[in-house]
Amino acid sequence: MKVWQNKYIRILKGTDMGIYAISDLHLAKSIEKPMDIFGNNWVSYMEKIEENWLKTIGHDDFVIIPGDLSWATYLKDAFDDFSFMESLPGTKLILKGNHDYWWTTHKKINEFCFENDFKSLVFLQNQSYII
Numbered sequence: 552m553k554v555w556q557n558k559y560i561r562i563l564k565g566t567d568m569g570i571y572a573i574s575d576l577h578l579a580k581s582i583e584k585p586m587d588i589f590g591n592n593w594v595s596y597m598e599k600i601e602e603n604w605l606k607t608i609g610h611d612d613f614v615i616i617p618g619d620l621s622w623a624t625y626l627k628d629a630f631d632d633f634s635f636m637e638s639l640p641g642t643k644l645i646l647k648g649n650h651d652y653w654w655t656t657h658k659k660i661n662e663f664c665f666e667n668d669f670k671s672l673v674f675l676q677n678q679s680y681i682i
Contacts, residue, residue, distance in 0.1 A: 567609070568611045568612055568613065569609065570614075571607070571612060571613070571615070572615040572617065573614060574648065575619040576600060577619055577620075577621070577650065578597060578600075578620060578622065578632035578636075579622045579632070580597070580631035580632050580634070581623065581630065581632065582622055582623060582624075582628065584622040601635075601639065605639070608639065608641040609640055610640045611641075612640065612642070613642050613644060614642070615646075616643055616646065617646045617648065618646055618648020618649065619651060620632065620636070620645055620648065620651060623653040624652045626654075626655055626663055627663075629653040633663075633664070636669075636671070637669045637670070637671055637672060639671075642671050643672050644673050644675055644680055645672060645674050646674075647676065657674060
């Protein structure tokens with residue numbers, strides 16, 4: 552097994568792991584925030600995300616989500632969106648986007664995830680993550 556490494560990322564080659572990235576999911580499982588005002592591509596967009604995710608992402612894969620995960624304003628309001636993400640396969644590496652108003656401190660987010668058993672969500676703020 553070969554190891555590819557740079558200053559920030561270490562990847563084990565020869566594994567069945569994949570690394571994907573997607574941003575601007577703008578999930579709205581617990582709030583009324585219609586996205587179809589931006590065009591027909593946004594009709595049933597959360598169902599499309601789930602369908603395509605399940606076709607593409609495996610349990611051992613990593614998905615980088617560089618922002619705008621949820622339209623929630625407060626962390627507690629993001630629960631349904633986090634639950635949705637937790638139900639999908641793979642480890643999700645999440646960074647803060649300009650619309651992630653729910654994002655408080657790293658400590659509070661980690662406590663929220665621990666209390667709600669969100670094990671596949673990893674929130675990155677001023678640190679790195681080794682794959």
